[in-house]
Amino acid sequence: MSSNESNKTEQLTTSASGLWLLPDGVEESLPSEAAALEKMRRSSLDRFRSWGFEQVDPPLVEFIESLLISSGGDLDLQTVRVTDQMSGRMLGVRADMTPQVARIDAHRLNRDEVTRLCYVGSVLHARPDCFGGTRVPLQIGAELFGHGDIAADLEVASLMIETVLAAGGKGAEKLHIDLGHVSIYREMAEAAELSADQEDALFEALQRKAVNDIAGLLAGWNIEEPWRSMFAELANLSGGMDVLKTARGVLADAGDKVKAAIDSVECIATALRNQYPNIGLHVDLAELRGYRFHTGVVFAAFVPGTGQELARGGRYDCAGAAFGRARPATGFTADLKLLLKVSAATIESQPEAQERIWxxxxxxxxxxxxxxxRALRDSGRVVVRALSGPDGKCQPDANCTRQLQRTGDGEGHSTGFSWELAAL
Amino acid sequence: MATFEGITIALSKGRILKDTLPLLAPLGIEPTENLDTTRKLIIPTTRADVRLLAVRATDAPTYVQHGAADIGVAGKDVLMEHGGEGLYEPLDLGIAKCQLVVAGPKDFDLSGRQRLKVATKYVNVARRHFAAEGRHVDLIKLYGSMELAPLVDLADVIVDLVDTGNTLRANDLEPLVHIADISTRLIANRAALKTKHTAITALINDLKEVLAP
Structure with missing residues (x-):
């Protein structure tokens, strides 16, 4: 961008232009959208509560170390920093609430029993998550700490599905759940004694499912069989449930930990299929999103035509260690604004605005x-009081469809009158 | 727009299209309109479940990334420049092969200490390449005729694709450093590969068979 161009942009985005533009990737909700968002927020939190998840409210900013230490470095470039004028230390605006909640569980609550926590709040991303996306998602999520068994992952995955199904309306009827397990690649890389550089390069190619590039990388390295052919096959291990059977054959020599990982995916896939026979199940053993943060089963929710995942989660057993206690942990997060977008695109009739009474x-x-x-408002109805106009007279509020009308016979101040609802 | 339940393929007009259509034809996928003359941008094919989008080469990853197309065909050079976040590259089509190189005047000393001026349309690739070597460079974004830049002192070197090298030779330039081998890739949207897995995998496997000698 030339300096001329950037000057122009600067002028356009400052107050001097009178345009009052918002920064890129930052949006706001106007009344009807805000109402729908709030409704979705409440119903999601109510659902979490009914599943036994307690709500916590982590702070908007924290010292940068505690925000980043448990994220495996994935959040580093996504976190916006400011200097704390009080302490001179660096503050980070949260880019993800999960590490905050892990800190609350490990350090603040310090319970030994299973702890279920949920949360909702705005997060800030330094850059949009690719494609013209938002930089200020409204993150909602639930985390289950203190239980390392697959049953905990299943509970969280089920809650994620119910949340998306409820929020996504009709579009969610075609919900697809993607299941994976990051340990498979991690264990294989360790057993095959890949160097850190090799592990990164292969990871990057696996992320792209670039089969030809993987073959190219492996050809240039001195890796023994059977690892070479197992790595080559890994990118192809995606599809329906039958992939698990294929995987058992292809990865037969990969060791007990890999076998256990395949077992966990099968267990959770079977349970989800029994619970939700109508959703599409997709298994992808080379899916490595959040590889540096996650330690076990990972899952994500997709609907056709959206191009990106609506919610995702999985196991991350190491996050608490940085705060003194490595607790088993699993959870999921979603962006309520994205969920709303999908539901608005697929539900024909929006919930009609509530009637207003003048x-x-x-x-x-x-x-x-x-x-x-007072009685009407207490019962949940919307009543708008009259405000006098410039001429001293009261005009009915433009958005009201009904009004309160004085009826009765007397002319005094008391008993004979009542105020009844009437059309406006 | 009515929802299309089949597979949408983003193709760029020009060389990639010419090389890709013969690969799609054995799968029964042929455009129902003449691509050279039609003004339509969404082109139905002889298979009702497949349609084509005619896009600019550099835009193909963007269409696929947003899910506007389920799969697409793009050069590795375009993918490297674009970043390819959220895209799968399940197949190397092995067509339109060439190399991405640093090129400059014959005997140009790249190891010199001076700050290089680099003209290219691949600014991200060039930035990454020189950064990995620990070099500070000044990048000049151009949209075509890269070879002209060193001749008129607009830049010291260029980063560009080289196929036969004829244009370089005709202008007394030569490739100095090889950056990457380039070929055309089939790319797929992450979500589409999961939600339309059966259809897209079948198409990829069919293409693999066409490619196999």
Whole structure:
């Protein structure tokens, strides 16, 4: 970008232009969207609560070390930093709430029993997660600490599916769940004694499922059989449940840990299929998103035509170690704004806006009206009080469809009158 | 736009298209319109479950990344420049092979200490390449006729694709450093490969058979 161009952009985004643009990747919700978002937020949190997850509210900013230490470096470039004017130390604006919640579990709560926590809040990404995405997702998630068995992963994956199904409306009928296990590649890389550079290079090619590049890399390295052919096959191990059977054959010599990993994926896949027979199940043993953070089963939710995952999660048993206690942990997160986008794109009729009732007098003028208004509001109805216009007269609020009307016979201040709902 | 349940393929017009269509034909996928003359951008094919998008070469990864197309065909050079985040590259089509190189005047001393001026349309690739060597360079983004830049002192060297090397030779330039071997890749959207797995995998496997000698 030439300096001329950047000057122009600068002018466009400052107040001087009167345009009041928002930064790239930053958006705001106007009333109808904000109402839908809030509804989704509440119903999701209510669901988490009914599954026994307790809500916590981690801070927006923390010292950078505690935000990054447990993330395996994946969050480093995503975290926006500011200097703390009080301590002179570096603060980070959270890019992901999961490490914060892991810190709360390991360090603050310090319980020994199983702990289920959930949370919702805005996070800030230094850059959009690829494709014109948002930099300010509204993250929602649930984490289960203190249980290392596959049953915990299954519970969290089920909760993720229910959350997406409820939020995604019709589009979620075609929900696909992708299952993987990061230990498979990690154990193989260790057993085959790959160097750190080789592990990274192969990881990068596996991420792209670039079969030809993988073959090229392996050809240039001195790796013994059977590892060479197993690595070559790994990228092809994706598809339906039958992939697991193939994997057992192809990775037969990869050791007990790999076998156990395949068993876990099969266990969770079978349980999910029994619970949710209508969703699509996809197994991908080379799926390595979040490889540096996760330690076991990983899962993600997709719907056709969205191009990106709606929610994802998995096991991360090491995050607590940085805070003094390595607790088994598994959880999932989603962006409520993205969920809303998908549901809005697929639900024909939005939940209609709530009816608004106009109360024609200001407060304190008519006691009967005041008590009626209070009763209606207490029962959850929307009542808008009159405000006088420039001419001193009260005009009905433009968004109201009904009004409170004085009925009755007397002309005094009390008993004869009542205020009834009428069309406006 | 009505939802299309089949597979959408992003293809760029020009050389890649010419080389790719013969690979798709044995799969029963042939455009129903003449691509050279049609003004349509969404082109149906002889298979009802497959349609083509005609896009600019550098845009193919973008269409696939956003899920606007399920799969696409793009040169490795374009993918390297684009970054390829969230894309799968399940197949090397082995067509349009060439090399990405640093080129400059004959006998140019790249090891000199001066700050290099580099003209290229692959600014990200060039930045990464020289950064890996610990060199500071000034990048000049050009959209074509890269070879001109060193001749008129706009730049010291260029980063560009070389096929036969004829254009370089005709202008007294030569390849100085090999950066990467380039070929055309089949790319796939991450979500599409999972949600339309059966259809897309079948197509990839069919293509593999066409490619196998």
């Amino acid at each position: 109360a024609p007098l200001a407060a304190g003028v008519d006691a009967a009206l005041d008590s009626r208004v």
